[in-house]
Amino acid sequence: MTDQPRPHHHGNLREALIVAGLELMEEGGPDALTLRKCAKRAGVSHAAPAHHFNGLPSLKAAIVARGYRMFAQTMRDYRAAAKSDPQAQLAAICDGYIAFSRQHMAVFKFMFQPHDLANETLDKTTATELKHESTASYQILQQACAPFAPEKTDPASMEIMIWSLVHGYAMLFCNPCENGLSPPQTIPDFSQILPKLKLKTNSARK
Amino acid sequence: MTDQPRPHHHGNLREALIVAGLELMEEGGPDALTLRKCAKRAGVSHAAPAHHFNGLPSLKAAIVARGYRMFAQTMRDYRAAAKSDPQAQLAAICDGYIAFSRQHMAVFKFMFQPHDLANETLDKTTATELKHESTASYQILQQACAPFAPEKTDPASMEIMIWSLVHGYAMLFCNPCENGLSPPQTIPDFSQILPKLKLKTNSARK
DNA sequence: CCTTTTATCTTGACACTGTCAAGATGGCTG
DNA sequence: CAGCCATCTTGACAGTGTCAAGATAAAAGG
Structure with missing residues (x-):
């Protein structure tokens, strides 16, 4: 009282x-x-x-960092609930990726919207926070992609391909279908798209 | 004077x-x-x-529409300079896609950044302009993807997969590599990524 | 040619924004 | 207890989008 x-x-x-x-x-x-x-x-x-926060851009960056934290956690949750074979793990992470983009669309859009920030105008706490949370997110994807990188090739190539695919797909739903590059009528589920890559694990033969 | x-x-x-x-x-x-x-x-x-313009959002929308116009033109130019087989045509369009995203990075980022616009707050001229230019852009991609859609499947599935891939790839370069989901060290060229899809034309057998 | 209409632009004002400077408050260390 | 320092407040300033009302000039109509 x-x-x-x-x-x-x-x-x-x-x-x-x-x-x-x-x-x-x-x-x-x-x-x-x-x-x-x-x-x-x-x-x-x-x-x-x-x-x-040393200005509005820093607050925005801190929010983005918080978004990455939730983002990573969602992917971890989905991964934990899936089977342990590489295909299932990767599919689970992609599902988590897309699920987060739907559940927290505002933050998701904001996270991947290119700001003017990232400059050196950020206070140190926020800058390191942002760096830490974003790389943590990327590492989750990286781990899931690793089994599919053909030997003798840079694993980054496979990572970027899968990352591009799932990210581009998630982005498709961010626009209210009226403006922007809105796709035609119905969008197939991602579970029908990922298998098109026909991914093979590199150690399957061993 | x-x-x-x-x-x-x-x-x-x-x-x-x-x-x-x-x-x-x-x-x-x-x-x-x-x-x-x-x-x-x-x-x-x-x-x-x-x-x-009935407010700032409308001006932004008009700028986005103008961006789509330049965007479509770039893809047409690249397509015209390529060989006529479907693989080359698609690759050319993807190259144009990525080239535009580099040459006009500011507009590109702005185009695909989710605004609050697209609401009904746009004046009619701008709204129709935006709709027209954006669908024109998508149709270019659509045409290039059509030859690769397996028969008896919805071509949208293939469109979205390729669109996601090239768009996600182009987006990777929009952040100054310091914040956001910055990829590791070196990013492979898109010409090394697209072939991974091992696309086959549906009429090749005929 | 002159008048009226209409599209176009200007001026002035308002509330709201981010940011800075200076002071107030209160917990912490010595 | 004294002093320090992080934390928050108050007040101000330039810049923003938006609205209302008036000025200007081109076009339209007689």
Whole structure:
């Protein structure tokens, strides 16, 4: 009942601002993300965020980093629930990839939307956070692709092919089908597309 | 010499605003695109654009539409310079796709970045323009993919697979390799990736 | 030729944004 | 207890999109 509205020290403002930003984006699209609105939603003055993020781009980067964390976790969950053979593992990760893009479309769009950030204008915490979470996500995909890289070839080639495929596919659903390169009528399920690659494990013969 | 600065009637303000917007975006990134700056660059008062675009989203949509036009033209040029067999035609279109994404990276990123637009807030001219140019682009890809769709299957399946692949690949280069899902070291050329699909024409046997 | 209409642009204003500077608050270390 | 320092507030500024009202000039109609 002691309703002192603001204890002056929020306690965990940085975190609160990130989740406020996520909420705002899910509710009103990317342009609804605003420093002042985040501050208000966190119950804090309009200039408070400046002490945790060196500007709006840094807050955006932190949100993207948070998105990567959720993204990686989704893929891990799907992977854990699948069989252990390489095909099933890769398919599971792709399913997780696409599932995340549907469930958290706003964040997903925002994550892979090319911002002006990534410059050196980010505060160090956010920059390292972003780097860490994004490489963690990529490594999950990388591990799943490794069994399919033909011997004597750069595994990156296979990674990029699969990554391109699933990412491009996920991106197709991000536009409301009215503008942009909207595909014709119905889009086949990804489970019908991945097998077209006819992937073979490199150690299957051994 | 009769330097009357503004003839009050610009003559072709809509067009001038679009190219101004394209320039601004190439120079300073997506966030540098501003109604007022476009107006100033076109030599016009800050509220003039409102008479040609019903708000900033519409101007953005018009710029995207212009991007699609250049995009389609690039693919047509590449296609025209290639051999006439289906493999070469498809490869050429993919090369054009990727070439455009490199040469006009700012616009390319902007085109495929999910905006809040596409809503019904667009003025009719811009909306139909956008729809027209984007479907024209997709049809080019569609035609090139058609020969490879296995009979008795929905050709959309093959289109989407190839589209996903080339689009995802092109997207990989849009981030300055510091943030986002940056791939490891070196990225193989797309000419090494497309053949992995081992595409066969459906009428080759006939 | 003159008048009326209409498209086009200007001016001014408003609320909102990000960002900076300066001060207030309160927990922490010494 | 004193002082420090991270944290937050207040106030201000330039820049933004958007709206309303008026000015301008080209076109249309007699």
